[in-house]
Amino acid sequence: MNQKRDTKMPATIEWLEGGTVRLIDQTQLPQTLVFEDCTTHEHIADAIRPLKIRGAPAIGCAAAFGMALCAYHSRANTADALLAELEKARECLAATRPTAVNLFWALERVMAVAQKAAESGDVAHVVQAVVAEAKEITEDDYARCVAMGDHGAELIPEGTNVLTHCNAGALATAGYGTALGVIRSAHLQGKKIHVWVDETRPLLQGARLTAWEMAQEGIPATLICDNTAASLMAQGKIGCAVVGADRIAANGDVANKIGTYGVAALCDMHGIPFYVAAPISTVDYSLSSGAEIPIEQRSPEEVTHLGLQTDESVAAAGVEIYNAAFDVTPARLVAAIITDRGVARPPYEEGLAALRE
């Protein structure tokens, strides 16, 4: 399934022999490309919380590797003792961020494999199975992104201007990206596209990460402040929008980076198709609508210190801050959901159910 594409991107996260997980510290980008080596699940959790690694699919990979590190370095003598340690690691990793469902999906998947392997009573077998599963989740994620990109590229017209918000790129996945995977595939197919990159306040993932990925790939891109997209739409300069997702409810409601709902609503008003690209693991079939998706609130300093890029607050002292990390876009504003298994169209209850395993 590991269908590698020639991208200029280093691995977002990978397993090194000897029980080390190496990930790109994305808070240092685009100024410096720094890798961080982790050997414990706590270290992985500490990397997820401040967004050293972020993006729903990449968080899933990181969580799976966190479980793998726990198993690999465990001194447990019995399979049951190891399962107990893995359960604690799962709790630690699950508490890092609430919105991206891939985190919980990956943890469940690894735990299920561990429990099955533990039936043998062989500790080494559990360790091997857990590490193999984490590697497979990550390799799968890359392949799913490529499949998604190729499905989605069919929706991107030749010569169009594509708006994207936040970073749903190689850095948000095991590689290649979801929304940026669609853009990469369209570009590789020779379609002469141009990308409008929303800077994406507060943490500036668009300016720092998406603009960097576009530069690495040589895909023409222009950076804008988030509040500028509406004016470009009114001028007819945006042909479509493609974003990623942190969780999709069974009815097609989409939780994604704050500002996504505004983009979708403005697209609707201007008759511009708004697409969401996400692996099927981002769909939470247990939720009937987006109203049930928990929305993470983050620290005021991300706003007042400009994505933590300034040492002092630029905002007036004492002002209150509202900093929700995500918003929910209702399914009616979404023209299509692009998955690794194909493109779902409304009504999404049916379209997404048909793509379910």
Added chain:
Amino acid sequence: MNQKRDTKMPATIEWLEGGTVRLIDQTQLPQTLVFEDCTTHEHIADAIRPLKIRGAPAIGCAAAFGMALCAYHSRANTADALLAELEKARECLAATRPTAVNLFWALERVMAVAQKAAESGDVAHVVQAVVAEAKEITEDDYARCVAMGDHGAELIPEGTNVLTHCNAGALATAGYGTALGVIRSAHLQGKKIHVWVDETRPLLQGARLTAWEMAQEGIPATLICDNTAASLMAQGKIGCAVVGADRIAANGDVANKIGTYGVAALCDMHGIPFYVAAPISTVDYSLSSGAEIPIEQRSPEEVTHLGLQTDESVAAAGVEIYNAAFDVTPARLVAAIITDRGVARPPYEEGLAALRE
């Protein structure tokens, strides 16, 4: 006409005896309150360009005072020689920023007074007339803001949440503000309102200036990233929006800070009234629609260096930047235009014409 209100704000700009104009250097706010003393029109122009003084009405006052400085310190021996110097000063000041019409309006008004006074052939009389006119433009502006605030406050319901974008406050005028004048009047009337403050990228006038004004006045306010307002609208947490204007066409189309159009469009979609507050001097009756309003493009560094708050770019190297300072909101999205002479309602061709002198 000088109806002072008890606000906690220092004068945005004022004439000091001896031929000095003192203005707040707004690029230093909110960290430090620094005054800059100007004695030449070139110095005033140098303050307008980097937004040390900004906001359409305040730019008008600054331009008028720039003309007054030119006249006051002139060594011209004849009225005609002084007129020639004033003409050069006008050209210099008019070239600072293209969008706010109050700049050109104020320069015309001062030049007309100078030309009339020059008929006497008395240089001292021209000087006196020009300085008096500049002072009057500024005193008028304050009084107009108070009138506008009181007219507009009637549109603000008790206990509502008001969204505002950029800074249309005391700092954007001779004092009291346009949009924030409406908010000040509603607050002074005892209406328990709360203000959502868009941070307003790229230059962060909301985070730096509007949040500061709200803190000075003790008006409850919460700062948000620009991309967050849409989600608050969907949650029913915004009752109305009030913004200022840099130029209004005769048909009611409004040029204002980039992002205003997005706010207006989203308000329309959510059934939220969107109001514009501006003195009648902001209406450019010579333009039949907003399509004719020149839109200023500003430097990429305002985006990449986060409103010039960082020493280095936070954006990926080499990415293109689009940084239009303003956008145009079509009149159909504007529920009312609040002026110093009363509130205009659609159709604005008639409503605004009726308020014309």
